[in-house]
Amino acid sequence: MSIEAMKQALEALKSFAPHNGVFWRNLHKEDAEIANVIASLRQAIEQAEKQEPIKIDGNTSDGYHTFNELYEFRKAYNVALFNEWASGGKCSVHKSWRHHDGELCFGGGWFIVVAVLPQGQISNHYEAKDWNLFAIPEVERALFEFDGHTGNDVIERLEAYTTPLTAPVQEPVAWMTINAYGEEDDIHYENPEGHLLEGWTYKPLYTRPQPAAQMRMPKIGDRVICIEDESLATVESLTCGGSPDIKFDDGSHGTYLLREFAELFCYADITPQPQQAQKQEPWVWQQSPIKTQWGDDMVVADLAIDKDHTVSVYCERDQTARVEAMFNRGC
Numbered sequence: 001m002s003i004e005a006m007k008q009a010l011e012a013l014k015s016f017a018p019h020n021g022v023f024w025r026n027l028h029k030e031d032a033e034i035a036n037v038i039a040s041l042r043q044a045i046e047q048a049e050k051q052e053p054i055k056i057d058g059n060t061s062d063g064y065h066t067f068n069e070l071y072e073f074r075k076a077y078n079v080a081l082f083n084e085w086a087s088g089g090k091c092s093v094h095k096s097w098r099h100h101d102g103e104l105c106f107g108g109g110w111f112i113v114v115a116v117l118p119q120g121q122i123s124n125h126y127e128a129k130d131w132n133l134f135a136i137p138e139v140e141r142a143l144f145e146f147d148g149h150t151g152n153d154v155i156e157r158l159e160a161y162t163t164p165l166t167a168p169v170q171e172p173v174a175w176m177t178i179n180a181y182g183e184e185d186d187i188h189y190e191n192p193e194g195h196l197l198e199g200w201t202y203k204p205l206y207t208r209p210q211p212a213a214q215m216r217m218p219k220i221g222d223r224v225i226c227i228e229d230e231s232l233a234t235v236e237s238l239t240c241g242g243s244p245d246i247k248f249d250d251g252s253h254g255t256y257l258l259r260e261f262a263e264l265f266c267y268a269d270i271t272p273q274p275q276q277a278q279k280q281e282p283w284v285w286q287q288s289p290i291k292t293q294w295g296d297d298m299v300v301a302d303l304a305i306d307k308d309h310t311v312s313v314y315c316e317r318d319q320t321a322r323v324e325a326m327f328n329r330g331c
Helices: 003-014 029-050 067-088 128-133 151-162 258-264 317-328
Strands: 092-096 110-117 120-127 174-178 184-188 201-205 223-226 232-238 244-248 253-255 265-267 298-304 310-316
Touching (some): 120 151, 244 258, 258 265, 310 317
Antiparallel strands (some): 092 110
């Protein structure tokens, strides 16, 4: 019981005693009991007021670690995580001597580190001596307005971010073979790997789409493609929650929640794709209509060069496969 609570109890008991809590001799039994309780409370209050208050500081321990040790642990973990996010481009992170409103952190001598997860912001403040521990982008002031997150919010956001996908990897139910011209050919219910013709390939088929890999956080300047209409756009800015503001190449704008962005956009691949080989029409060989110097066993095939020109190719009947292979290789 606190000292204040004991004093309140003492005053309540005194109201039941005659003469303002002063007892005379030859008391009744009930009055004697009240007198004993009042005396005990007064003695307890006197002893409590003589005791020095417990001092709590950075060296206070829970029996295993002091507060100072726990803060150092937290800082070390924070440094490792933010530096990893910065080097891998997984999350938008930065540090600054100033808050978003331009004011120095705690009047100076401190700085703020901020990360924006799909679940929202997380942030911490550190003393100036720890500035170089964070190998992350430095900005003039914090990029985003504080979203009001508490310590519990940070824990919940980190737990949600680190929760692994629990959906099992699907097994394909069939396979589609694709011919040398890139055309889908037929469905097979056994894996055709190792039994394909030269130049052919295949793709697995599933009963439902495979879960998409986790999309990295958008950054200003990213080029993206809208999945719905294949329109190109650029990430112009990010809101305080990390949601991207998109400017499309046609001049229109749109701001999307991170969940919407992951569903509607993918990052533009500017790597030039190899051109697909032009489809070669089947060869049609016919008996040569004229006698040549190589004898009667000659055949001829007419190949289209373009819409206005053709070329006639002659060869012996047993050499057609060799001639076709030479032309198909571009020889």
